Amino acid sequence: MNFIQQLHAAQTLNDSLLCVGLDPEPSKFPGAWKGDASRIYDFCAAIVDATKDLVVSFKPQIAYFASHRAEDQLEQLMAHIKRVAPSVPVILDAKRGDIGSTAEQYAREAFERYQADAVTLSPFMGFDSIEPYLRYRDKGAILLCRTSNPGGSDWQNQRLADVAGQPRLYEHLARLAQTDWNQNGQLGLVVGATYPAEIARVRELAPTVPLLIPGVGAQGGDAEATVKAGWRAGAGGREGQGGPIIVSSSRAVLYASAGEDFAAAARRVALATRETLNAARR
Numbered sequence: 001m002n003f004i005q006q007l008h009a010a011q012t013l014n015d016s017l018l019c020v021g022l023d024p025e026p027s028k029f030p031g032a033w034k035g036d037a038s039r040i041y042d043f044c045a046a047i048v049d050a051t052k053d054l055v056v057s058f059k060p061q062i063a064y065f066a067s068h069r070a071e072d073q074l075e076q077l078m079a080h081i082k083r084v085a086p087s088v089p090v091i092l093d094a095k096r097g098d099i100g101s102t103a104e105q106y107a108r109e110a111f112e113r114y115q116a117d118a119v120t121l122s123p124f125m126g127f128d129s130i131e132p133y134l135r136y137r138d139k140g141a142i143l144l145c146r147t148s149n150p151g152g153s154d155w156q157n158q159r160l161a162d163v164a165g166q167p168r169l170y171e172h173l174a175r176l177a178q179t180d181w182n183q184n185g186q187l188g189l190v191v192g193a194t195y196p197a198e199i200a201r202v203r204e205l206a207p208t209v210p211l212l213i214p215g216v217g218a219q220g221g222d223a224e225a226t227v228k229a230g231w232r233a234g235a236g237g238r239e240g241q242g243g244p245i246i247v248s249s250s251r252a253v254l255y256a257s258a259g260e261d262f263a264a265a266a267r268r269v270a271l272a273t274r275e276t277l278n279a280a281r282r
Protein backbone atom coordinates (compact mmCIF):
# COMPACT_ATOMS: atom_id res chain seq x y z
CA MET A 1 0.00 0.00 0.00
CA ASN A 2 1.26 3.49 -0.76
CA PHE A 3 0.91 6.47 1.58
CA ILE A 4 -2.35 7.71 0.06
CA GLN A 5 -3.93 4.26 0.27
CA GLN A 6 -2.73 3.95 3.88
CA LEU A 7 -4.40 7.25 4.71
CA HIS A 8 -7.70 6.22 3.16
CA ALA A 9 -7.58 2.88 4.99
CA ALA A 10 -6.72 4.38 8.40
CA GLN A 11 -9.33 7.09 8.03
CA THR A 12 -11.99 4.46 7.39
CA LEU A 13 -10.75 1.98 10.02
CA ASN A 14 -10.56 4.54 12.83
CA ASP A 15 -13.30 6.81 11.45
CA SER A 16 -10.94 9.70 11.98
CA LEU A 17 -9.42 12.82 10.43
CA LEU A 18 -7.26 13.40 13.51
CA CYS A 19 -3.48 13.15 13.55
CA VAL A 20 -1.74 13.15 16.92
CA GLY A 21 1.53 15.07 16.75
CA LEU A 22 4.34 13.65 18.87
CA ASP A 23 6.31 16.66 20.14
CA PRO A 24 7.83 15.33 23.39
CA GLU A 25 9.00 18.02 25.78
CA PRO A 26 10.59 16.44 28.90
CA SER A 27 9.91 19.53 31.04
CA LYS A 28 6.19 18.80 30.58
CA PHE A 29 6.37 15.10 31.41
CA PRO A 30 4.38 13.86 34.45
CA GLY A 31 5.65 12.94 37.90
CA ALA A 32 9.05 11.25 38.13
CA TRP A 33 9.55 11.53 34.34
CA LYS A 34 9.58 15.34 34.46
CA GLY A 35 12.79 16.68 32.88
CA ASP A 36 14.06 13.19 32.03
CA ALA A 37 14.91 12.95 28.31
CA SER A 38 15.53 9.21 28.64
CA ARG A 39 11.72 8.87 29.03
CA ILE A 40 10.88 10.35 25.62
CA TYR A 41 10.16 6.93 24.17
CA ASP A 42 8.09 5.83 27.17
CA PHE A 43 6.04 9.03 27.09
CA CYS A 44 5.35 8.88 23.35
CA ALA A 45 4.65 5.13 23.37
CA ALA A 46 2.05 5.64 26.12
CA ILE A 47 0.35 8.33 24.00
CA VAL A 48 0.43 6.06 20.94
CA ASP A 49 -1.06 3.17 22.91
CA ALA A 50 -3.83 5.41 24.28
CA THR A 51 -4.84 6.94 20.93
CA LYS A 52 -3.95 4.45 18.19
CA ASP A 53 -7.58 3.51 17.46
CA LEU A 54 -8.62 7.18 17.19
CA VAL A 55 -6.25 8.56 14.57
CA VAL A 56 -5.62 8.70 10.85
CA SER A 57 -1.91 9.29 11.43
CA PHE A 58 0.86 9.98 13.93
CA LYS A 59 3.34 12.81 13.31
CA PRO A 60 6.57 12.82 15.31
CA GLN A 61 8.51 16.11 15.09
CA ILE A 62 12.18 15.26 14.66
CA ALA A 63 13.58 18.34 16.46
CA TYR A 64 12.00 17.26 19.75
CA PHE A 65 14.08 14.08 19.58
CA ALA A 66 17.30 15.39 18.01
CA SER A 67 17.62 18.30 20.45
CA HIS A 68 17.81 15.77 23.30
CA ARG A 69 20.14 13.37 21.42
CA ALA A 70 17.16 11.01 21.39
CA GLU A 71 17.22 9.84 17.76
CA ASP A 72 17.55 6.26 18.99
CA GLN A 73 14.31 6.73 20.92
CA LEU A 74 12.65 8.00 17.73
CA GLU A 75 13.77 4.84 15.94
CA GLN A 76 12.34 2.77 18.79
CA LEU A 77 9.10 4.75 18.65
CA MET A 78 8.70 4.28 14.90
CA ALA A 79 9.18 0.54 15.37
CA HIS A 80 6.66 0.57 18.22
CA ILE A 81 4.02 2.30 16.07
CA LYS A 82 4.57 -0.21 13.25
CA ARG A 83 4.11 -3.00 15.79
CA VAL A 84 1.03 -1.82 17.70
CA ALA A 85 -0.68 0.25 14.99
CA PRO A 86 0.42 -1.15 11.63
CA SER A 87 -2.58 0.42 9.87
CA VAL A 88 -1.72 3.97 10.97
CA PRO A 89 0.71 5.81 8.65
CA VAL A 90 3.45 7.87 10.25
CA ILE A 91 4.43 11.31 8.97
CA LEU A 92 7.92 12.37 9.99
CA ASP A 93 7.76 16.12 10.50
CA ALA A 94 11.26 17.19 9.45
CA LYS A 95 10.56 20.11 7.04
CA ARG A 96 13.68 19.29 5.06
CA GLY A 97 14.76 21.22 1.98
CA ASP A 98 18.18 21.06 0.27
CA ILE A 99 19.91 20.40 -3.06
CA GLY A 100 19.34 17.01 -4.65
CA SER A 101 22.46 15.22 -3.41
CA THR A 102 21.77 16.24 0.19
CA ALA A 103 18.06 15.59 -0.22
CA GLU A 104 18.97 11.99 -1.08
CA GLN A 105 20.47 11.68 2.41
CA TYR A 106 17.45 13.25 4.08
CA ALA A 107 15.18 10.90 2.13
CA ARG A 108 17.24 7.93 3.25
CA GLU A 109 17.05 9.20 6.85
CA ALA A 110 13.24 9.57 6.76
CA PHE A 111 12.32 6.46 4.82
CA GLU A 112 15.10 3.96 5.56
CA ARG A 113 16.43 4.90 8.98
CA TYR A 114 13.11 5.94 10.53
CA GLN A 115 10.77 3.96 8.24
CA ALA A 116 8.40 6.91 7.94
CA ASP A 117 5.50 6.66 5.50
CA ALA A 118 5.71 10.36 4.61
CA VAL A 119 7.86 13.38 5.40
CA THR A 120 7.22 17.12 5.53
CA LEU A 121 9.38 19.22 3.19
CA SER A 122 10.09 22.86 2.51
CA PRO A 123 9.68 23.46 -1.25
CA PHE A 124 11.64 26.73 -1.19
CA MET A 125 14.56 25.22 -3.16
CA GLY A 126 12.38 23.98 -6.00
CA PHE A 127 11.45 20.70 -7.64
CA ASP A 128 14.93 19.18 -7.80
CA SER A 129 15.07 19.41 -3.98
CA ILE A 130 11.83 17.36 -3.79
CA GLU A 131 12.49 14.80 -6.51
CA PRO A 132 14.84 12.50 -4.49
CA TYR A 133 11.98 11.76 -2.05
CA LEU A 134 9.69 10.81 -4.93
CA ARG A 135 12.03 7.97 -5.92
CA TYR A 136 10.57 6.14 -2.92
CA ARG A 137 7.40 5.35 -4.84
CA ASP A 138 5.22 4.23 -1.92
CA LYS A 139 6.10 7.20 0.30
CA GLY A 140 4.46 10.60 0.69
CA ALA A 141 6.10 14.04 0.46
CA ILE A 142 4.10 16.81 2.12
CA LEU A 143 5.09 20.32 1.08
CA LEU A 144 4.74 23.41 3.25
CA CYS A 145 2.20 25.56 1.43
CA ARG A 146 0.33 27.99 3.72
CA THR A 147 1.77 27.35 7.16
CA SER A 148 -0.05 27.94 10.45
CA ASN A 149 2.29 30.63 11.82
CA PRO A 150 1.64 34.36 11.29
CA GLY A 151 5.03 34.81 9.59
CA GLY A 152 3.98 32.35 6.88
CA SER A 153 2.46 35.32 5.06
CA ASP A 154 5.88 37.00 4.73
CA TRP A 155 6.55 34.82 1.66
CA GLN A 156 3.59 32.55 1.07
CA ASN A 157 1.07 35.36 0.47
CA GLN A 158 3.26 37.32 -1.95
CA ARG A 159 1.96 37.57 -5.50
CA LEU A 160 4.09 36.22 -8.34
CA ALA A 161 4.19 38.98 -10.93
CA ASP A 162 5.64 36.77 -13.67
CA VAL A 163 3.03 34.00 -13.48
CA ALA A 164 -0.28 34.39 -15.35
CA GLY A 165 -3.06 35.69 -13.09
CA GLN A 166 -0.51 36.76 -10.47
CA PRO A 167 -1.31 34.01 -7.97
CA ARG A 168 0.08 34.14 -4.47
CA LEU A 169 3.11 31.92 -3.86
CA TYR A 170 1.08 29.37 -1.89
CA GLU A 171 -1.56 29.23 -4.64
CA HIS A 172 1.10 28.61 -7.27
CA LEU A 173 2.56 25.84 -5.18
CA ALA A 174 -0.86 24.24 -4.63
CA ARG A 175 -1.40 24.20 -8.40
CA LEU A 176 2.04 22.64 -9.01
CA ALA A 177 1.44 20.00 -6.34
CA GLN A 178 -1.82 19.02 -8.03
CA THR A 179 -0.26 18.94 -11.52
CA ASP A 180 3.33 19.12 -12.85
CA TRP A 181 5.20 18.23 -9.65
CA ASN A 182 2.91 15.36 -8.67
CA GLN A 183 4.40 12.88 -11.11
CA ASN A 184 3.51 9.72 -9.18
CA GLY A 185 0.66 10.98 -6.98
CA GLN A 186 2.84 11.19 -3.86
CA LEU A 187 2.52 14.85 -2.88
CA GLY A 188 0.55 16.43 -0.08
CA LEU A 189 0.35 20.02 1.19
CA VAL A 190 0.57 21.63 4.62
CA VAL A 191 -2.07 24.28 5.27
CA GLY A 192 -2.55 25.79 8.73
CA ALA A 193 -5.85 25.39 10.58
CA THR A 194 -5.37 29.00 11.59
CA TYR A 195 -6.22 30.10 8.01
CA PRO A 196 -9.48 28.39 6.92
CA ALA A 197 -9.99 30.68 3.90
CA GLU A 198 -6.61 29.61 2.56
CA ILE A 199 -7.45 25.94 3.25
CA ALA A 200 -10.52 26.37 1.04
CA ARG A 201 -8.43 28.04 -1.67
CA VAL A 202 -5.81 25.29 -1.59
CA ARG A 203 -8.53 22.63 -1.76
CA GLU A 204 -9.98 24.39 -4.80
CA LEU A 205 -6.59 24.41 -6.57
CA ALA A 206 -5.53 20.94 -5.39
CA PRO A 207 -8.73 18.90 -5.06
CA THR A 208 -7.20 15.45 -4.70
CA VAL A 209 -3.93 15.86 -2.78
CA PRO A 210 -3.88 15.10 0.96
CA LEU A 211 -3.86 18.19 3.17
CA LEU A 212 -1.93 18.06 6.44
CA ILE A 213 -3.58 20.69 8.64
CA PRO A 214 -1.78 21.54 11.91
CA GLY A 215 -2.85 24.36 14.22
CA VAL A 216 -5.95 23.11 16.03
CA GLY A 217 -5.57 22.97 19.81
CA ALA A 218 -2.67 25.00 21.17
CA GLN A 219 -2.49 27.41 18.19
CA GLY A 220 -6.22 28.11 18.36
CA GLY A 221 -7.25 26.95 14.86
CA ASP A 222 -10.98 26.30 14.49
CA ALA A 223 -11.50 22.54 14.00
CA GLU A 224 -14.97 22.90 12.53
CA ALA A 225 -14.00 25.66 10.08
CA THR A 226 -10.99 23.59 9.08
CA VAL A 227 -13.09 20.61 8.08
CA LYS A 228 -15.69 22.73 6.31
CA ALA A 229 -12.89 24.35 4.28
CA GLY A 230 -10.84 21.26 3.46
CA TRP A 231 -13.24 18.35 3.33
CA ARG A 232 -15.11 17.41 0.18
CA ALA A 233 -18.07 15.03 0.20
CA GLY A 234 -16.80 11.59 -0.72
CA ALA A 235 -13.23 12.49 0.19
CA GLY A 236 -11.36 9.63 1.73
CA GLY A 237 -14.21 7.18 1.36
CA ARG A 238 -12.98 5.92 -1.97
CA GLU A 239 -9.82 6.79 -3.79
CA GLY A 240 -10.06 9.39 -6.49
CA GLN A 241 -13.04 11.21 -4.98
CA GLY A 242 -11.11 13.90 -3.18
CA GLY A 243 -8.01 14.30 -1.11
CA PRO A 244 -7.94 13.19 2.52
CA ILE A 245 -7.42 15.72 5.26
CA ILE A 246 -5.16 15.06 8.23
CA VAL A 247 -5.91 17.47 11.06
CA SER A 248 -2.99 17.51 13.48
CA SER A 249 -2.83 18.43 17.15
CA SER A 250 0.19 17.98 19.40
CA ARG A 251 0.37 19.88 22.71
CA ALA A 252 -3.39 19.92 23.40
CA VAL A 253 -3.37 16.11 23.34
CA LEU A 254 0.07 15.33 24.80
CA TYR A 255 -0.22 17.65 27.77
CA ALA A 256 -3.94 17.40 28.50
CA SER A 257 -2.90 16.43 32.04
CA ALA A 258 0.40 17.00 33.84
CA GLY A 259 -0.36 14.09 36.15
CA GLU A 260 0.03 10.33 36.06
CA ASP A 261 -3.26 10.15 34.13
CA PHE A 262 -1.68 11.88 31.12
CA ALA A 263 -2.37 9.03 28.69
CA ALA A 264 -6.03 8.71 29.70
CA ALA A 265 -6.39 12.50 29.47
CA ALA A 266 -4.77 12.47 26.02
CA ARG A 267 -7.28 9.85 24.94
CA ARG A 268 -10.19 11.98 26.18
CA VAL A 269 -8.98 15.02 24.21
CA ALA A 270 -8.30 12.91 21.12
CA LEU A 271 -11.79 11.40 21.33
CA ALA A 272 -13.43 14.80 21.69
CA THR A 273 -11.38 16.28 18.84
CA ARG A 274 -12.17 13.33 16.59
CA GLU A 275 -15.87 13.82 17.33
CA THR A 276 -15.72 17.55 16.55
CA LEU A 277 -13.96 16.86 13.25
CA ASN A 278 -16.39 14.10 12.31
CA ALA A 279 -19.46 16.15 13.21
CA ALA A 280 -18.23 18.89 10.88
CA ARG A 281 -18.02 16.53 7.89
CA ARG A 282 -21.40 14.85 8.37
Ligand SMILES: O=C(O)c1cc(=O)[nH]c(=O)n1[C@@H]1O[C@H](COP(=O)(O)O)[C@@H](O)[C@H]1O
Pocket: 021, 023, 061, 093, 095, 120, 146, 147, 148, 149, 190, 191, 192, 214, 215, 216, 217, 218, 219, 248, 249, 250, 251, 252
Ligand atom coordinates in the same frame (compact mmCIF):
# COMPACT_ATOMS: atom_id res chain seq x y z
O1 LIG B 1 4.53 20.69 9.30
C1 LIG B 1 3.94 20.80 10.39
O2 LIG B 1 3.59 19.82 11.01
C2 LIG B 1 3.60 22.16 10.85
C3 LIG B 1 3.31 23.07 9.87
C4 LIG B 1 2.73 24.30 10.20
O3 LIG B 1 2.38 25.09 9.34
N1 LIG B 1 2.51 24.56 11.52
C5 LIG B 1 2.84 23.68 12.51
O4 LIG B 1 2.56 23.99 13.68
N2 LIG B 1 3.44 22.50 12.20
C6 LIG B 1 3.87 21.56 13.26
O5 LIG B 1 2.72 21.05 13.90
C7 LIG B 1 2.92 20.97 15.32
C8 LIG B 1 1.90 21.87 16.02
O6 LIG B 1 1.86 21.59 17.37
P1 LIG B 1 0.66 22.10 18.32
O7 LIG B 1 0.51 23.56 18.07
O8 LIG B 1 1.15 21.77 19.68
O9 LIG B 1 -0.56 21.31 17.92
C9 LIG B 1 4.37 21.35 15.56
O10 LIG B 1 5.14 20.16 15.58
C10 LIG B 1 4.75 22.18 14.35
O11 LIG B 1 6.12 22.05 14.02
